[in-house]
Structures are given as structure tokens and as C-alpha cells.
Amino acid sequence: MFWLGEIAKGVGYGLAIGVLSFGPSFFTLIHTGMQGGRGAGLRLALGIFLSEFTVAAACYFGLADLFTLPWVQVVFSGVATAAIAYLGLRGWFTRYPEFARKFNEPVSTSTNVFKGYVLNLFNPFVLVLWVSLMGAITVGTDYVVYPRLAIAVQMASILLTLFSLDLGKVYLSDFLGRKLNLRLSFFINRYFGLLMVALGVYFAVQFVRVLWPLLKTL
Numbered sequence: 060m061f062w063l064g065e066i067a068k069g070v071g072y073g074l075a076i077g078v079l080s081f082g083p084s085f086f087t088l089i090h091t092g093m094q095g096g097r098g099a100g101l102r103l104a105l106g107i108f109l110s111e112f113t114v115a116a117a118c119y120f121g122l123a124d125l126f127t128l129p130w131v132q133v134v135f136s137g138v139a140t141a142a143i144a145y146l147g148l149r150g151w152f153t154r155y156p157e158f159a160r161k162f163n164e165p166v167s168t169s170t171n172v173f174k175g176y177v178l179n180l181f182n183p184f185v186l187v188l189w190v191s192l193m194g195a196i197t198v199g200t201d202y203v204v205y206p207r208l209a210i211a212v213q214m215a216s217i218l219l220t221l222f223s224l225d226l227g228k229v230y231l232s233d234f235l236g237r238k239l240n241l242r243l244s245f246f247i248n249r250y251f252g253l254l255m256v257a258l259g260v261y262f263a264v265q266f267v268r269v270l271w272p273l274l275k276t277l
Contacts, residue, residue, distance in 0.1 A: 065209050065212040065216070066212060067216075069214065069216020069220065070216050072217045072220075073216065073217040073219070073221050073224070074224075076217070077224035077225075084107050084182065087103065087174075087175075088100060088103055088107065088229065088232070090150075091103045091171065092228065092233045093235055093236035093239070093247065094248065095171070097229060097230065097233040100229035103175040103229075104175065104228075105175065106178075108218065108221070109175075109176050110176045110179040110185070111218055112218055113180065114180070115189050118193040119214060133269050140259055140263045142181060143258050144255075144259030146178075146255050147253065147256035148252070150249060150252025151249055151253055153248065153252070155245050158248060159241055159245070183262070192214075196213050
């Protein structure tokens with residue numbers, strides 16, 4: 060019964076994060092499922108899951124303090140800003156003939172897994188999220204006989220819950236994608252591009268906010 064409680068806590072955390080999370084991976088996952096189909100979406104979801112697992116494992120094995128260092132946050136924020144802005148601008152400025160040509164091209168398996176992994180890994184909010192979760196889970200397991208094991212169970216439950224939610228997004232977006240014609244898919248692609256640009260601008264503001272105090276100390 061005790062471990063069921065730890066699993067329930069992890070699932071609760073995962074559901075809350077999944078419902079409230081609308082970062083670049085969310086929009087890219089929906090867009091990929093609609094444009095590339097279920098297979099492409101599942102590969103992207105796997106890449107996102109592996110990146111979440113990487114950060115969670117790093118926090119679990121004691122690297123959480125490293126992610127809070129200002130220069131580490133600057134690097135991750137800068138890379139995230141450039142990558143997200145690039146993806147958004149490419150989606151917005153893609154012309155219809157080029158979109159139609161690429162829409163029917165086969166999608167590389169490795170590209171989607173790698174894309175999901177990198178896109179989510181360099182999202183600075185993923186680092187902040189797992190550092191915060193690590194702190195919250197650790198405080199909540201002070202009374203447990205095997206606290207490290209309890210923390211691992213909760214983190215695994217969070218990861219599996221988030222992965223399950225991403226799979227649900229893939230199946231839903233694939234269903235919607237098969238119901239839409241090519242012209243409507245093109246306009247949705249531009250809409251998602253605009254959303255990504257807006258996210259890129261937001262990350263750019265955060266990047267400047269983190270970088271500016273460091274520059275003043277030089």
C-alpha cells in the first residue's frame with residue numbers, strides 16, 4: 060500500500076504537469092502528429108521522453124545544483140531561444156508548394172527521435188521543472204524508511220504519466236490530421252509556426268533577464 064501511495068503521488072504530479080504544460084515540445088508534438096502521422100508523432104514522443112529521463116536522472120544523481128548555476132541557465136536559454144525561433148520562422152515562411160512537397164515525403168525515424176530529444180532537452184523550463192520536482196519530492200519523503208527508492212518510484216511514475224499523455228496527444232493529432240485536407244493543414248502549420256515564434260520571443264526575454272546581471276559583474 061505504501062508504494063501505491065508513492066505511485067499515486069507521481070501520477071498526480073505528472074497529470075498536473077501534462078495539463079498545464081504548453082511549451083515548444085507540446086506544439087511540435089501536435090504538429091508532427093497531424094503532419095507526419097502516428098509513426099512520426101510516436102518517434103518524437105519517444106525523443107521527448109528520453110530527454111525528460113535524462114534530466115530527471117541527472118537530478119536524481121545529484122546534478123540538480125549544477126542546473127541552477129547562472130551560466131548553465133544562460134547557455135540553455137540561448138540555445139532554446141535560437142532553436143525555437145528557427146522552427147517557428149521556418150513554419151511561418153514555408154510556402155504552400157514547398158509544404159505540399161514535404162508533406163508527402165517519408166519522415167526519417169532518427170530525425171524525429173533526435174528532434175524531440177534536443178528540442179525538449181534545451182528547453183530551460185524542463186531543467187527548472189525537474190529541479191523543483193526533485194526538491195518537492197525530497198521534502199515529501201523525509202519520513203520514509205527508504206527515501207531514495209521512494210523518490211525513484213515517484214520520478215518514474217511522473218515520467219511514465221507524461222509519456223502516456225504525449226502518446227494520447229499523438230493519437231488525437233493523427234486522427235485530426237487524417238480528417239483535414241492539405242490546404243487546411245498548411246494554415247495550421249503556419250499557425251503553429253507563429254506560436255513557436257511567440258515562444259521564442261518569450262525565451263529571448265528570459266535569456267536577457269538571466270544574462271544581463273552576469274554581464275554587469277564582468
